[in-house]
Amino acid sequence: MVRLSKCSVDKNELNAISGVLKNEFFGTGPLTKQFEDDLSKYFNNDNYSLVCTNTGTSAIQLAIQACHFPPKSEILVPSLTYVASFQAITAAGHKPIACDINENDGLLSISDAKNRITSKTKAVMLVHYNGHVGNLDEYYTFAKENNLKVVEDAAHAFGSRYKKKLIGSIGEIACFSFDGIKNITCGEGGMVISSDRKLIESISDYRLLGVQGDSKKRAQKKRSWDFDVQEQGWRYHMSDIMAAIGIEQLKKFEVSFKKRRKELNKYYRHKLEKNKNIMLFDTDLDNVVPHIFPIRLESDRKIILMKKLKENGIQSGLHYKPNHLLSFFKTKYNLPVSETVYPQLITLPFHVDLKRKEIDLICKIISHIT
Numbered sequence: 001m002v003r004l005s006k007c008s009v010d011k012n013e014l015n016a017i018s019g020v021l022k023n024e025f026f027g028t029g030p031l032t033k034q035f036e037d038d039l040s041k042y043f044n045n046d047n048y049s050l051v052c053t054n055t056g057t058s059a060i061q062l063a064i065q066a067c068h069f070p071p072k073s074e075i076l077v078p079s080l081t082y083v084a085s086f087q088a089i090t091a092a093g094h095k096p097i098a099c100d101i102n103e104n105d106g107l108l109s110i111s112d113a114k115n116r117i118t119s120k121t122k123a124v125m126l127v128h129y130n131g132h133v134g135n136l137d138e139y140y141t142f143a144k145e146n147n148l149k150v151v152e153d154a155a156h157a158f159g160s161r162y163k164k165k166l167i168g169s170i171g172e173i174a175c176f177s178f179d180g181i182k183n184i185t186c187g188e189g190g191m192v193i194s195s196d197r198k199l200i201e202s203i204s205d206y207r208l209l210g211v212q213g214d215s216k217k218r219a220q221k222k223r224s225w226d227f228d229v230q231e232q233g234w235r236y237h238m239s240d241i242m243a244a245i246g247i248e249q250l251k252k253f254e255v256s257f258k259k260r261r262k263e264l265n266k267y268y269r270h271k272l273e274k275n276k277n278i279m280l281f282d283t284d285l286d287n288v289v290p291h292i293f294p295i296r297l298e299s300d301r302k303i304i305l306m307k308k309l310k311e312n313g314i315q316s317g318l319h320y321k322p323n324h325l326l327s328f329f330k331t332k333y334n335l336p337v338s339e340t341v342y343p344q345l346i347t348l349p350f351h352v353d354l355k356r357k358e359i360d361l362i363c364k365i366i367s368h369i370t
């Protein structure tokens with residue numbers, strides 16, 4: 001079986017987890033704090049602070065909550081994203097406004113988003129699809145001109161850079177995911193990083209049921225017993241079991257995972273570049289750490305390809321069904337580019353343990369049907 005995606009762990013993660021089990025302290029504590037400190041070192045910008053959560057979805061929800069927009073504000077978001085981006089917006093009490101994408105890179109179309117601004121629009125969510133961020137300056141200029149906050153859904157973009165700077169160490173607010181298949185994993189997990197220290201302090205409370213200052217206490221294995229709560233909070237903290245995995249994954253990221261992801265992406269591209277029936281989204285491998293490997297091909301052939309891959313024990317996926325086509329987020333308007341791209345999309349296996357000979361086989365199957 002060639003898996004579509006998977007994590008990659010070894011004895012380091014196993015030892016780290018067994019250390020937590022032996023200590024019999026599973027909650028959020030010193031290891032979560034250590035992981036946060038390690039991440040701060042990685043992002044290496046003193047003007048930014050960060051906080052870890054239990055998922056990427058909760059990271060986005062809490063980041064939006066901390067912006068204190070009026071209830072039911074509108075947030076522009078590309079339709080081509082995981083439903084997590086949309087659900088996080090509604091969970092925070094706001095309305096996702098599905099926007100179309102650019103056909104060349106799958107990212108938010110500014111020209112479409114512009115037309116969807118109303119007096120209720122308070123923010124734009126950029127989704128760094130496949131680690132690619134596009135022209136970030138242009139997105140921030142668009143936001144500034146329209147007085148919108150920017151929330152980056154950087155779930156796919158751990159390690160990606162813009163103008164040589166790490167995503168998360170520039171911009172306003174970036175949210176990452178450390179779920180089981182992300183560029184680094186904690187099993188499940190997430191993080192918000194921002195240049196707004198107060199926003200991160202608020203999220204540190206929200207993730208622990210709004211208990212003021214509890215994050216600091218728990219980092220020292222203490223608890224707040226006599227506390228105040230001033231806002232809605234949630235049980236969205238990271239546990240030390242998750243953090244223990246993340247600490248080990250982060251150590252491997254620059255030296256191993258990042259290189260491997262870029263290398264495999266280049267290899268796939270090299271094998272597919274002469275195939276005129278396959279379309280690939282733009283990327284910039286000098287800066288991007290690719291997270292998935294989506295391709296586009298004519299929809300009838302795509303269905304045949306999925307079948308052939310399956311017959312050969314190769315998994316495939318789809319990133320993503322546009323959210324404005326889901327019942328809960330259905331729009332009264334069409335998004336022509338998203339709707340054109342969606343039936344053509346198929347995601348091929350991509351993870352750091354993928355072998356070149358597996359890519360060879362996948363590309364051979366593709367060449368037979370295209």
Ligand SMILES: Cc1ncc(COP(=O)(O)O)c(C=O)c1O
Pocket residue numbers: 055056057058081082084085127153155156176177178179188189190
């Ligand atoms: C684009 C995008 N946003 C948000 C998320 C949510 O992250 P998590 O699964 O950690 O909740 C994901 C996860 O797959 C994602 O791909």
